[in-house]
Amino acid sequence: DQQVKQNSPSLSVQEGRISILNCDYTNSMFDYFLWYKKYPAEGPTFLISISSIKDKNEDGRFTVFLNKSAKHLSLHIVPSQPGDSAVYFCAALFEGATNKLIFGTGTLLAVQP
Amino acid sequence: GAGVSQSPRYKVAKRGQDVALRCDPISGHVSLFWYQQALGQGPEFLTYFQNEAQLDKSGLPSDRFFAERPEGSVSTLKIQRTQQEDSAVYLCASSFSGSDYNEQFFGPGTRLTVL
Numbered sequence: 001d002q003q004v005k006q007n008s009p010s011l012s013v014q015e016g017r018i019s020i021l022n023c024d025y026t027n028s029m030f031d032y033f034l035w036y037k038k039y040p041a042e043g044p045t046f047l048i049s050i051s052s053i054k055d056k057n058e059d060g061r062f063t064v065f066l067n068k069s070a071k072h073l074s075l076h077i078v079p080s081q082p083g084d085s086a087v088y089f090c091a092a093l094f095e096g097a098t099n100k101l102i103f104g105t106g107t108l109l110a111v112q113p
Numbered sequence: 114g115a116g117v118s119q120s121p122r123y124k125v126a127k128r129g130q131d132v133a134l135r136c137d138p139i140s141g142h143v144s145l146f147w148y149q150q151a152l153g154q155g156p157e158f159l160t161y162f163q164n165e166a167q168l169d170k171s172g173l174p175s176d177r178f179f180a181e182r183p184e185g186s187v188s189t190l191k192i193q194r195t196q197q198e199d200s201a202v203y204l205c206a207s208s209f210s211g212s213d214y215n216e217q218f219f220g221p222g223t224r225l226t227v228l
Contacts, residue, residue, distance in 0.1 A: 004155075032214055043117070043204055043219030044156070089155050095214045098169045100146060103155030 006104035023090030117220035138207030
């Protein structure tokens with residue numbers, strides 16, 4: 001059973017506009033949510049995270065919003081740049097003995113110049 | 114570079130062969146993770162080490178999969194009698210600490226193709 005879901009396989013956005021990537025989860029006990037970015041033939045790289053006790057975290061052009069009642073989080077990228085084109089994975093974890101990441105299936109973002 | 118490295122980057126195996134995938138974590142990192150990423154999917158957890166101790170192997174799909182980290186640094190993921198469904202990218206990640214959450218740094222992965 002998929003605990004973390006990304007229902008949009010792909011998204012295309014014009015350069016300079018906002019990109020919004022969405023993620024839904026089923027387990028309300030997750031402690032952290034994270035976004036990873038992945039270029040082809042490279043490993044995922046950490047982008048931004050949010051604790052389950054927060055509802056917003058911002059880092060430069062990247063903001064993550066968490067709606068616990070809806071079990072939904074989103075990543076906003078403003079303004080979008082061509083270099084942002086990549087696969088974005090949403091992930092969640094329970095803080096504790098393992099801290100293993102539970103990933104969604106990813107969304108391919110294409111930012112058009 | 115001081116990142117996580119993995120070797121080989123690509124491996125082609127005939128069905129039934131044994132393979133060994135290597136991970137060199139960032140020096141000093143206590144935690145080491147292995148993930149499996151099938152085509153079109155997100156990475157899925159396989160196993161976790163804290164130093165040399167394998168604390169969680171709940172994600173290993175069968176007893177054909179075995180992982181070790183004997184000296185608490187380099188780790189090897191071994192797959193015996195490979196099957197076509199083992200074809201995937203195998204990702205290794207390391208993080209500094211054990212119990213508290215710390216950022217996981219990923220290697221580039223090993224793409225395994227089983228013919």
